[in-house]
Amino acid sequence: MYKYSDTDKKIITSRVKQFENQVKRRLEGKLTEEEFKPLRLMNGLYLQLHAYMLRVAIPYGELSSKQLRKIAFIADKYDRGYGHFTTRQNIQFNWPKLLDVPEILRELSSVEMHAIQTSGNCIRNISSDHLAGLTLNEIEDPRPWCEIIRKWSTFHPEFSFLPRKFKIAVIGCTEDRAAMLVHDIGLRIVERKNQVGFEVFVGGGQGRTPIIAKRIRAFLPKKDILNYLEAILTTYNQEGRRDNIYKARIKILVKELGIEKFKSLVEENFSKLSNKELEIDDKNIEEIFGFFRLPPLKSNTNQIPFKKNQEYQNWIKQNVIPHKIQGYSIVQISLKAPKKPPGDATSNQMIALAEISEKFSFSEIRVTHEQNLVLPHVSNKELFNLWNRLKIENLATSNLGLITDTICCPGMDYCALATARSIPISQKISKHFDNYLQQKEIGDLKIKISGCINACGHHHVGNIGILGLDRKGQEFYQITLGGSAKEDATIGEIVGPSFSENNLIEAIEKILNTYKKHKRNKSEDFLTVFRRIGIKEFKKDLYDNFTKKV
Amino acid sequence: MIILQKKYEYKNHYKQIKEQDFLKQNIRNGSILSISQWRKTKHIIQDQKIDVAVEFSSNDCSLSDHDEISKAAMIQINFETFKDGRPFTFAKMLRRKHNFKGELRAAGHILPDQFVFLIRCGFDSVEIKEEDKDIWLELLEIDEGLYYQP
Numbered sequence: 017m018y019k020y021s022d023t024d025k026k027i028i029t030s031r032v033k034q035f036e037n038q039v040k041r042r043l044e045g046k047l048t049e050e051e052f053k054p055l056r057l058m059n060g061l062y063l064q065l066h067a068y069m070l071r072v073a074i075p076y077g078e079l080s081s082k083q084l085r086k087i088a089f090i091a092d093k094y095d096r097g098y099g100h101f102t103t104r105q106n107i108q109f110n111w112p113k114l115l116d117v118p119e120i121l122r123e124l125s126s127v128e129m130h131a132i133q134t135s136g137n138c139i140r141n142i143s144s145d146h147l148a149g150l151t152l153n154e155i156e157d158p159r160p161w162c163e164i165i166r167k168w169s170t171f172h173p174e175f176s177f178l179p180r181k182f183k184i185a186v187i188g189c190t191e192d193r194a195a196m197l198v199h200d201i202g203l204r205i206v207e208r209k210n211q212v213g214f215e216v217f218v219g220g221g222q223g224r225t226p227i228i229a230k231r232i233r234a235f236l237p238k239k240d241i242l243n244y245l246e247a248i249l250t251t252y253n254q255e256g257r258r259d260n261i262y263k264a265r266i267k268i269l270v271k272e273l274g275i276e277k278f279k280s281l282v283e284e285n286f287s288k289l290s291n292k293e294l295e296i297d298d299k300n301i302e303e304i305f306g307f308f309r310l311p312p313l314k315s316n317t318n319q320i321p322f323k324k325n326q327e328y329q330n331w332i333k334q335n336v337i338p339h340k341i342q343g344y345s346i347v348q349i350s351l352k353a354p355k356k357p358p359g360d361a362t363s364n365q366m367i368a369l370a371e372i373s374e375k376f377s378f379s380e381i382r383v384t385h386e387q388n389l390v391l392p393h394v395s396n397k398e399l400f401n402l403w404n405r406l407k408i409e410n411l412a413t414s415n416l417g418l419i420t421d422t423i424c425c426p427g428m429d430y431c432a433l434a435t436a437r438s439i440p441i442s443q444k445i446s447k448h449f450d451n452y453l454q455q456k457e458i459g460d461l462k463i464k465i466s467g468c469i470n471a472c473g474h475h476h477v478g479n480i481g482i483l484g485l486d487r488k489g490q491e492f493y494q495i496t497l498g499g500s501a502k503e504d505a506t507i508g509e510i511v512g513p514s515f516s517e518n519n520l521i522e523a524i525e526k527i528l529n530t531y532k533k534h535k536r537n538k539s540e541d542f543l544t545v546f547r548r549i550g551i552k553e554f555k556k557d558l559y560d561n562f563t564k565k566v
Numbered sequence: 567m568i569i570l571q572k573k574y575e576y577k578n579h580y581k582q583i584k585e586q587d588f589l590k591q592n593i594r595n596g597s598i599l600s601i602s603q604w605r606k607t608k609h610i611i612q613d614q615k616i617d618v619a620v621e622f623s624s625n626d627c628s629l630s631d632h633d634e635i636s637k638a639a640m641i642q643i644n645f646e647t648f649k650d651g652r653p654f655t656f657a658k659m660l661r662r663k664h665n666f667k668g669e670l671r672a673a674g675h676i677l678p679d680q681f682v683f684l685i686r687c688g689f690d691s692v693e694i695k696e697e698d699k700d701i702w703l704e705l706l707e708i709d710e711g712l713y714y715q716p
Contacts, residue, residue, distance in 0.1 A: 027712045034708050038679065041701070047677075054649055055679055137649070167714040173686035174658055177651025253655045254627075289662055293716035 017080055017380065018163050018307045020128045027170070028125040031132060035059050036118040058138055058176065060131030061117055065432045070109045070117060071134040072124060076144035076162040076186075077105030077383040081370040084381055086127040088366035094120050099366070101351060101359045103195075103423055103474060104143050104183065105383040106134055110430055132170060137178045139169035139249075143185045145193045146384040149308060150392055152340045156205045156212055158188035160304040161241065164296060168242050175249045179256035180264035182249070183221075190503060195385055197229045197505035198222050198477060200266045201248060206235065213237045218248060218278070219270030222471035226507045227267045230275040232282065238301070240286075242294040247286035251278065311378040311393055316343035318396040328403050330414040330452050336399065343396055347377070349389040349406065350413040350421060354446045357439045358424040359387030368409045376402050386423055386462075388416065418455040419463060420446040423474050427467030427484060428491075434467035436484025436491040441465050441520065448521050458528060460541045464499070477501035479543050480527060481508045482520070493520050497527065497554055498546045509551050512559055523558060530557040569671070570702055571691040578693065580619045580640060593618060598642060601626075605633065612637055624674070627656035629664065636665045642693075645674035657688040678702040682709040 020028070035055075042052040056062075060071040072087070079087075087107060091099050094116050095109040102108055112120060124130055133140055142162040149157040165184060169175070175182070185196040186203045196202035202217035214236045220229025236244050252266045255273070270278045320332055335348045349369070352358050361369070369389070373381050376398050377391035384390060394402060406412040415421045422445060425431065427438030442465055449455050464478030468485075475481030481496035492514040499508030515523045531542050534549050546554070569578045582598045590607055593599070595617045599607070604620045611618055612634075619640035627643070629635055641660060643653040653672065660666040672684050673693035678701045684692060694702055 023712070023714070027714070030708050030712050034679065034705065037705065037708070046701070051648070051677060055677075137651075170714055171683075171712075172715060173683035173713070174654040175651070176683060177649055177654065177680075179651075250655055250658070253651055258650060258652075289658070291716065 017078060018075070018159075018304075024128070025125075028128070028130050028132075031059075031130065031171075032118060032121045032125055035121060039114060039118060054136055054177070057136035058133055059117075059121070060134035061112075061114075062135060063432070064110070064430055065428070065434075066430070067111045068114055068117070069430070070112045070120060070131060071102070072107050072109070072129060072131045073134045073141045074105050074107060074129075074383050075166050076142055076148070076159050077146050077385075078159065079381040079383065080127075081373045081379040081381065083127045083129055084366050084370040084373070086123060086129065088363040088370070090120055090123055091363040091366065097364075098360050098362045100357070100426060101361065101383050101387050101389070103385050103387060103425075103472065104141055105146075105385055106141055107383070108426075110426075135181075136176075137180050137182075138176045139172065139178075139182045139184065142166050142169070143183070143194055143199075143385060145187045145189070145191075146382045146390050147193060147337075147346065147392075148188060149310065150339055150346055151189065153191070154189040154205075155207050156188050157305070157308055158186040158203075158205060159308050160301070161203070161205070162186050163304055163307070164242070164300075165245065168245070168294075172249075175253060178249070178253055179258050180261070180266075182252075182266065184245075192501070192503040192505070193385070195474065195477065195501035195505075196220075197503075198226070198474075198501060199229065201245065202229050203241075208235050211237065214241055214244075216244065218282075219267040219275070220505075221265050221267040222474060222476050223265065224262060224469045224471070225265075225267065225271075226471065226476035227271060228505045228507065229267075230270060232275065232279050239295045239297065240290070242296065243290040244282075244286055246291075246294065247282045247289065250285045250289065251281045255281070310341070311380075313339075313341040313344055313393055315341050318343040320345065320396045321400040323400055327407075327412075327414070328400060330456075331403055331412055332399065334414040334418065334452075334456075335412075335416045339393060341393075345394050345396055345399060347391040347394045347399070347402065348384070348416045349391065349411050350415050351388050351411075352415055352421050352442075352446065353410050353413045354420070354450050355443060356410075357426075357429075358422055358442050361389075365409050365411060368405075369411065372402065372405055372409075376405075386421065388421070414452055415455060417460050417462070419449050419458050419461045420455060421462070422446075423462070423464040423478070425466050425468075425473035427465075427473075431467060431472075433470055434484065435469070435486040436467050436493070438465045438467035438473055438482075438484055441482060441484070441493065441517070444517075444521055445524070458531075458542070459539075460543075462501075463524075464501075474501060475499075476507050477505065478508060479546070480524065485514060487514075491517055493517065495523060495527070497551055498543065500543060511551060512555055526558045527554055530554045533557075567693050568696045568699060569691050569693055570699065572685065573703060573706065575699065580642070582621070601629070601633070604635075604638065608634060608637065619669075619671075622653075622656070624650040624653050627652050629656075629659075631664070635660065636667065638666070638668060640669040640671060641666060642671045642673055643689075645672065645676050648675050648677045648680060654683065654687045657684075661688040678705040681706050682713075686713065686715075 216233035217229035382390040428434040466473035477499040494514040496508030
């Protein structure tokens, strides 16, 4: 894991002081709320429906047990004993008091954490593949590159007041587990003629105008990555729209100019403004990679223990995947237990997990963009013991990738922007489909739920997407089908008129019936069937037989 | 209003020319011109070696190579709002693309929290209210020297 240098420590400490100063000036009336807002947002502090919300950065989703313990401590002391893991691998506290925030930031800095640029119109936390460094087909571990980009983007003097927020994701293999193609910039590490570099995508995003990112460079040598990012950001900062908040993201600029024109502006900035000092040399790369080496794992022939326990076997099948070092496994922990808000963990669970990670996974925990957690290096022979331990903490739900493993935004239960609740919808789904075998029969299926058009719950890229709307004070839910956030990224299509909360489960059942009817074999998943037969069949089955209560 | 150049305060000797007073003969050392005024008079200014400033609004930071902006003595950028980050990129362009070596000043709606960012993008000075001086200096001290970028 990355360890802070003296510079990192100084920067974080000074940032806490600066924020303390800003809070003081706000309370003294020297800063107006309008002026304070962008400053607090750059420290991850939002004003929500009922209270402030503090979003803490978990760079590329990687946590140590010590950090997780600190998060649990903060949740207990300054919040209500829980935290919410987000789709950008961060964690949110929903109830901090403004006056406590500088102290919370100080606590975080003691374990090399912060809330810098988790919000605001600046470059946000760099997100990545939660399996980075763990799989065989990876060209290179993306995390060191995330760290290089994290440093470059932190308090960037030029890019801290952009037209709108800016999100970057980096992945290291063909499989996309980071929704890279719906980011403002997506980077994929590729190999060409024995040279490793980046394939660069730009202008992806969700929100009210969902767009899949366009490729701007098929190959960019590694050393140029920061200069190329600067060239894109320079173009965006100059040309991006500032007249309308809904048209201010880079995706709109790329769409309005067209990718070719946009590319020509970027390439011109790249050739004219590139700065030798931003080039990354091999020594620098080697140094950063040193932080991300695997722990001392010895390849061995240990098998996963067999036990005559169906629940345990389901968990092995659903949540455990092989590690690139033989004899070890990657354990995925679902934060989608029945009746629980998706992505939430209590402080007790976090404390337990910290201890569990120390015992079973070299003190390392990862956060996934699908709001789950990962123990990256678990010895096969320990899996049964681990499962027993996780079960006690209600952390052994076997539903990874299944219908109840929903992505879900906080919705109207917390969020000031929401037009409908989303957590209760997710809970209804998990209650209705709570049987593992029933879920397994449906197979791989991603349901993603957003409580408003801003799409924090990624509904556009859900195989089934659910969007909560307000219609004359009543909540309605619009369904999209066929979306994907993976390497075959697709924006889902709206199936038709929306449903009331009471009819929603029935609608999902009908959609699943259409799928089952057309499924050619056991392994043909929902998305494949959808792509084969198209939305018409679903539409017909869904609305023709639907009682007119929609 | 005072001018701060990093830690040091100095007296402003630049002054805007009102549009109705804009006659070539009124341009003297210390005049602040708009870009269109500069375009109309830059040859006279250069011939007579007059020390003038050119001002831009954060809303309109456009410039072409024909403007020969590097020949102005000072450039002032007026921020309509501190949230508009275009002048930060414009400052970089002035320094790196247009080879502007004179004084670059930020004015208008700017926050002390932006002081180090401004300096690092190529600004030399800021125009601020006198009573705000202490807070600008305090934040400069907290932030100075702490950054990752070259």
